[in-house]
Amino acid sequence: MAPTLSRPMAFDPAKHLNFKHPEKVWTMEEIGMAEKGVSPIAVSEPFTLFTEEAIQTMRAEVLSKPVLENCKYSSNLAHCQLRGFAPEYAPFVYDVWHSPALLSIVSKIAGVELVPAMDFEIAHINISTNTEDQTEAIKQALQEKVQRDADEGVSGCPYEDDKPIVDWHTDSYPFVCVTMLSDCTNMIGGETALRKGDGEIMKVRGPGMGSAVILQGRYIEHQALRALGTSERITMVTSFRPKSPFIKDDTVLTTVRAISDLSELYSQYAEYRFEMLEERIRVHLKEVRDQKRGRRGFNTAATKAFIAEQKAFLDSMLREIVDENQVTVGFTDGEAHLLSDDLKVQARKKARFQSEDAIE
Numbered sequence: 112m113a114p115t116l117s118r119p120m121a122f123d124p125a126k127h128l129n130f131k132h133p134e135k136v137w138t139m140e141e142i143g144m145a146e147k148g149v150s151p152i153a154v155s156e157p158f159t160l161f162t163e164e165a166i167q168t169m170r171a172e173v174l175s176k177p178v179l180e181n182c183k184y185s186s187n188l189a190h191c192q193l194r195g196f197a198p199e200y201a202p203f204v205y206d207v208w209h210s211p212a213l214l215s216i217v218s219k220i221a222g223v224e225l226v227p228a229m230d231f232e233i234a235h236i237n238i239s240t241n242t243e244d245q246t247e248a249i250k251q252a253l254q255e256k257v258q259r260d261a262d263e264g265v266s267g268c269p270y271e272d273d274k275p276i277v278d279w280h281t282d283s284y285p286f287v288c289v290t291m292l293s294d295c296t297n298m299i300g301g302e303t304a305l306r307k308g309d310g311e312i313m314k315v316r317g318p319g320m321g322s323a324v325i326l327q328g329r330y331i332e333h334q335a336l337r338a339l340g341t342s343e344r345i346t347m348v349t350s351f352r353p354k355s356p357f358i359k360d361d362t363v364l365t366t367v368r369a370i371s372d373l374s375e376l377y378s379q380y381a382e383y384r385f386e387m388l389e390e391r392i393r394v395h396l397k398e399v400r401d402q403k404r405g406r407r408g409f410n411t412a413a414t415k416a417f418i419a420e421q422k423a424f425l426d427s428m429l430r431e432i433v434d435e436n437q438v439t440v441g442f443t444d445g446e447a448h449l450l451s452d453d454l455k456v457q458a459r460k461k462a463r464f465q466s467e468d469a470i471e
Contacts, residue, residue, distance in 0.1 A: 120168050122203055124212035127165035129321065133158035136220060139327070143308025147330040149285050149353050149361070152222040154305060155325045157318035160216070160290065165207070166321045169347065170292050172201035173236050184370035186441045189278075193236035195372055204234045208349050217351065220325050221286050225351035228284040228362065229379040231371065232350040236292075239337065239344040279306075279449060282328030283366045284350035289326065291318040292345040301338030305331055310453075329361055332449060356387035357394075360424075364431045369443050373435055384428055388421060 133155040139145050142153050161169075172178070173193055182196040198205035207213060208227050218224045227233055295301065301317035303324065317338065318324050326333065338344045352360060364371075364380065395417050402410060 120203055122165075122206040122210060124210055127162050127168075127207070128212060128216075129159055129162045129165075130216050131159040133220065139330075142305065142313065142331070144330065148327050149358055150222040150327060152220070152325075153327055153331060154303075154315055155220050157291075157316055157322045157324050158220075159321060160323040161321045163321065166292055168203050169201075169207070169234075170345070172196075172204050173234060173292070173347070174345075175200060184441070186370050186443055189237055191238040192370060193238070194367075194370060195231045195375060197230065197233040201234065204347075205230070208233045217286075217288055217325060221327070221351070223358070224354045225286055226354045228350040228352045229376075229383065231375055231379050232284065232367070235348045235350070237335065237344075237346045237348065240342060279332055279334045280366055280443075281330065281332055281449065282326075282350065283363050284352055285327060285329045285361065286351040287326050287328045288323050288349045288351065289318065290323040290347040290349070291320050292347055293320060293341060293343050295319045295338070295341060295344075298341045298344070299339045300336050301344060302336050303333055304336055305333045329363075352383075356390040360384070360387060362431075363427075364433075366443055368431075368433060368438055369441055373438065377432055380431065381428070384424075388424060391417075391421065 135156040137153045137155075138151050139148050139153045140151065144153065145151075173196065177200045178193055178196045182193050182200070184192045184194055186192070196204075197208075214225065289303070295317065298317065302314040303317065303326070305313050305315060305326075307313055314336070315324060315326075317336075335346070352362060362380075364376065367376065395414070399409070399414065402408065
């Protein structure tokens with residue numbers, strides 16, 4: 112259960128951050144995807160980020176009655192999600208992810224200066240709980256783990272669940288920071304599975320309570336594997352994009368459109384994208400004027416290239432801002448967020464089976 116707050120607590124980096132640099136950070140080159148992304152960084156090992164007080168305060172806000180009543184979503188990708196609650200219902204959480212100290216940490220690990228993608232995406236919450244049947248499996252798995260750990264030279268996880276919390280997908284935004292809000296002391300599993308450039312699957316250890324993982328998830332297919340050994344697994348996923356308007360923005364709304372207040376999502380998306388376009392035009396216009404004043408003539412090729420780039424930028428917005436009557440609440444296209452052909456085929460089959468079950 113989440114603690115209740117007698118009064119709103121102010122976020123204090125000196126008091127609430129407990130950052131320890133990750134032991135390992137994988138590059139895009141190391142996972143066979145060197146030519147993709149907005150940064151050379153792919154994913155980090157879990158690293159300590161928050162103090163106990165910060166975690167408990169965030170839990171109190173995101174698991175509060177107003178959030179559960181007004182901000183709960185479910186989809187074919189994940190059963191229980193909380194979205195769009197900051198800053199109205201979670202001012203502490205909002206301040207955490209807008210903190211310059213926090214943004215500096217995230218940016219240094221990611222290898223590019225980042226800002227929250229949109230306020231609506233601050234602290235998306237995934238919630239998973241275990242059933243009674245799973246509890247029995249937990250007991251058996253824990254016993255096997257004790258026996259294995261006692262055998263010299265034997266290590267590893269004796270239980271591996273093939274039913275993920277969140278199915279294979281790519282994120283809508285360039286980077287995410289996944290923070291664990293649950294006690295993972297006895298957790299078995301709970302890793303993030305990543306699909307490398309050669310199709311091989313690698314698993315990144317799940318973060319412990321108060322720890323986080325940073326992932327360039329827009330360009331890497333991944334899934335959250337189910338965890339046993341704990342009654343709950345609550346993760347906070349905050350999405351980021353490059354701060355510079357001159358770095359490409361490959362943001363899509365594929366995985367979030369069906370689980371959002373579309374008016375709010377579209378408004379925030381259009382606002383930051385138009386701000387990017389505004390700054391790009393301002394800079395290019397200055398170049399055109401400087402060339403004219405300096406009697407250097409008009410750079411036809413450069414201007415046409417600039418126009419073509421911005422046209423593509425606007426065309427992408429037209430694709431992402433789908434008319435409300437064409438959006439099915441809670442349903443994300445099984446293929447649109449995937450990169451690999453075999454995973455698209457699997458998603459197609461899964462969607463067909465779900466459709467047949469619904470008819471029956």
